[in-house]
Amino acid sequence: MAAILVLFLAASSAPSPIYVIYQQNWQFTAWVLTVVFALYVFGLLGSLLVVGALSDHLGRRPVLAAAIGLELVALVLFLVAGNIYVLAVARVLQGIATGAATTTLSAALVDLEPARGRAGVVTSVAPLTGLAFGALGSGLLVEFGPAPTRLVYIVLLVAMLAAAVIVARMPETSPRRPGALASLRPRIAMPAHLRADIIPVVPAMIATWALAGMYLSLGPSVAAELFGLRSHLVGGAVVTLLAGAGALAIFLLRSRSAAWLLGPASVLLGFGTLLSLAGVVAELAWLAAVGTVVAGVGFGACVLATFGTFARIARPHERSAVFALANIINYLGNSVPAVLGGIAVTVVGLRTATVGYALAIVAITFSAFVLRLNQVRMTTAVAPCT
Incomplete structure (x- = not known):
């Protein structure tokens, strides 16, 4: 389940290293590229909200089987894509499939090992590990293999078919129960008594x-x-470093409390972004790489x-909606700035847009740090009174 x-x-993340080739072959602008990326995010978000429960x-098996089937369709579309429209449809379907699969797999992992903490560690570490492996593996195949826009999807198709066989043979870990239609209604809430804790982490x-989203x-x-x-x-390595x-970082810091992590995480994220920006301005790739690693630690x-x-x-009764x-x-933070960044690239150029994007992230992380302080x-001031 963890491997799936x-x-x-x-x-x-496999399409990320190929976007440059698509852009060269099909002659579309940077903002179109980021819109295609955002379509995946919107498909993922809609899936999480609608079919998350x-x-x-x-049961786990039927939903996971449907997610794998939809992912197979998306991969076939990637394989045959000859224009940006087919690519966009493939990304939407992939987003929907990924949203359904991640929630179901996370629940299945907890089902399989409810009394121990490894399921929580896996569900935290696996997504970023997958993003890293996908981008690096795709970069390797695109650079050194034949058919640079197709080979990676063939490999993924074979792997996903193997996943389908595994799911077909796995035991069901959650019995059927009524309420399936009612579970499709999205539930979103920020209870008034939680606002003081939620707003500082936004x-x-x-x-x-x-x-x-930028990377x-x-x-x-x-x-x-x-x-x-x-x-x-x-x-591919650019995405893999982050x-x-x-x-x-998630694996090494998993035992730390969320309250302790938030301040240092914001500092690392902002400082790493500044280092990467300095590398871009000075045209020093090694400095940008170091900044990416530091920002990646802050990212994790x-x-x-935040999730902690x-x-x-x-x-307990609020968790689903919260x-x-x-x-x-x-995911709005993941997609909307990326689209705005793509528009900025088209209008002012890649260098200027990259500098502006990075400075905006640094400003937001600084505000996060100030809010945490x-x-x-406030907590320290109230404590003696209680």
Whole structure:
């Protein structure tokens, strides 16, 4: 189950190193590229909100089988895509499939090992690990293999077919129960008593996922056009440095409390982004790479801190709606800035847009840090009175 979770996320990042080739072959602008990226995010978000709880009623196997089937259709469309429209449809279907699969696989992992903590670690680390493996593996195949826009999808098709066989043979871990149709209604909420805890973490969530959106959509273009690194392997490595460092940070920091992590995570995210920006301005690829690793550690720490905060403050009957809100914030932060960045690239050029995007992320992370300091100060001031 853990391997299938990694596979789905690897498939989602696999197109990133190929975007540059699509753009060259089909002659579309940067904002179109980021819109295609955002379509995946919107499909993913819609799936999380609508079918996120469906496997609790229909069982894990049927929902997971449907997600794999939809992913297979998306991969076939990637394989035969000859224009941006087919690519866009493939990304939407892939987003829907990934959203359904991640929630179902996370629940299945907990079903399989409810009394131990490994399921939680896997569901935290696997998504970023998958993003890292997918981008790096795709970059390798595009750079050194034949059929650069197709081979990676053939490999993923074979792997996804193997996943389908595994799911067909797996035991059902959740019995059917009524309420499937009712579970399709999205539930989103920010209870009034939680606002004081939620609002301070929102800037960190936006900055974290905006940075990920930038790397996944425009990162390979920055490496190719601003640093002259035309190798598609480098395009994949750009994403891998960020996501891989994030996955490692989640694993190493998993025992830290969310309250302790939020401040340092914001600092690392902002500082790493500044280092990467300095590398872009000075045209020093090694400095940008170091900044990416530092930002990646901040990325992983922020993911732990923000989701840990939501898990800590939400009461059991509120968790579904509150985590739906968290997903909306994260994925809007992931997609909307990326689209705006793509428009900016078209209007002012890649270098200027990259500098503006990075400075905006730094400003947001600074506000997150200030809000966290203010929250600590308020808590300290109230404590003696209680």
